[in-house]
Amino acid sequence: MIQLENVSKEFKSKKGVIRAVSDVSLHVKKGEIHGVIGYSGAGKSTLIRCVNLLEAPTAGKVRLNDREFTELSKSELLEERKNIGMIFQGFNLLRTATVEENISIPLKLIGVEAAEIPKRVEKYLEIVGLTEKKNAYPAQLSGGQKQRVAIARALAQEPDVLLSDEATSALDPETTESILDLLLKINAEFGITILLITHEMHVIQKICDHVYVMDGGEIVEDGPVIDLFSKPQHKTTRSFLNTISQRKLSKEFVANLKKSGSVLRLTFRGEATGDPVLAAMAKEFDVKPNILTANIMELKNGVIGNLDVHIAGAKEEVGRSLAFLKSKGVVIEEWDDQYGKI
Known part of the structure; x- marks a missing residue:
């Protein structure tokens, strides 16, 4: 056209x-x-x-x-x-x-x-x-x-x-x-x-x-x-x-949380936005997730959910828990210096 x-x-x-x-x-x-x-x-x-x-x-x-x-x-x-x-x-x-x-x-x-x-x-x-x-x-x-x-x-x-x-x-x-x-x-x-x-x-x-x-x-x-x-x-x-989602965390805040675990952005699409995968992860693995920010955006052709989380635990256990999230279709981004500048 x-x-x-x-x-x-x-x-x-x-x-x-x-x-x-x-x-x-x-x-x-x-x-x-x-x-x-x-x-x-x-x-x-x-x-x-x-x-x-x-x-x-x-x-x-x-x-x-x-x-x-x-x-x-x-x-x-x-x-x-x-x-x-x-x-x-x-x-x-x-x-x-x-x-x-x-x-x-x-x-x-x-x-x-x-x-x-x-x-x-x-x-x-x-x-x-x-x-x-x-x-x-x-x-x-x-x-x-x-x-x-x-x-x-x-x-x-x-x-x-x-x-x-x-x-x-x-x-x-x-x-x-x-x-x-x-x-x-x-x-x-x-x-x-x-x-x-x-x-x-x-x-x-x-x-x-x-x-x-x-x-x-x-x-x-x-x-x-x-x-x-x-x-x-x-x-x-x-x-x-x-401008439409709580995507920004200060570098100082993220740096402080990283001393005791990983700071991540989890993105859920479609039906995954309604699944309690974070609760399932905490139950199955020896990690402690803490939700920092959360929001759901309704788009014309779908739904997007975002969670900023701090996950505390042993490095190996955190790695296993993240592999579990990925298997559920969750997109994972780590809050590093690049994201801190957003």
Whole structure:
């Protein structure tokens, strides 16, 4: 559905050439929700604008529905963009137009028949739950309502692909939840493929099938969400996970506990999150586990459980107990200096 191959984007400035995106490749299959996460300046906004060629890539290929966008004429590109909806952090609503007009005007511009436009407005306002706000102006709406109008406007084009540029970053937590629930509903009911960018790990956790971690214009790690949440490899991924789970222990605290045993992070996936394996381990081996932190994260496609534990006991007995945990599918990471810096 969406394929980027070795895409790069450079900008020229007085100080020289700035490479905002560097050799990025990704593939979003039809009907899936993929997320790109990164800190400010990582290049993710530039990347998503390369998908519909609002920013023309300096190098690389962009394909949607097996059409090579970088080879299209201007008129062909405009036609293909009808199949791509986009929602923005700032809503981009016309202040002097009503909700109905904000949805209708783009439809007129892309050539939808006049008789069809009111039907689409009604249909998609109902989907986003704002039928009664049809005659309201943006100034009369809350932030969440404005974003729902923006989503209705994008859906009214009846696109195959929806691009989301930090759509929830300006919203409060409760409103963010409602918008994410709406995106999940849209994906499930209409099969629309969604590619979103965000700096909020909770957004990835809630709705994404696959995640790309971006840093310095590059994709530094990617994979199914459950894989990256259970065993992140890159320091940027670990840093993001700190924001939604209790992953950080101070170096001093860990060093003190290591004097009397091992300090470990245990990660449980799926059904293993409900198994009392730690209790079974303590019963079978001569070790004393002490839980330091614990949390369970519900993802779109699974559940991840994390335990930070201190295990006291003879070295050989601790080794046997860890082998037992591994046999139960538990991922084990040792808290060393590297983790202390997370």
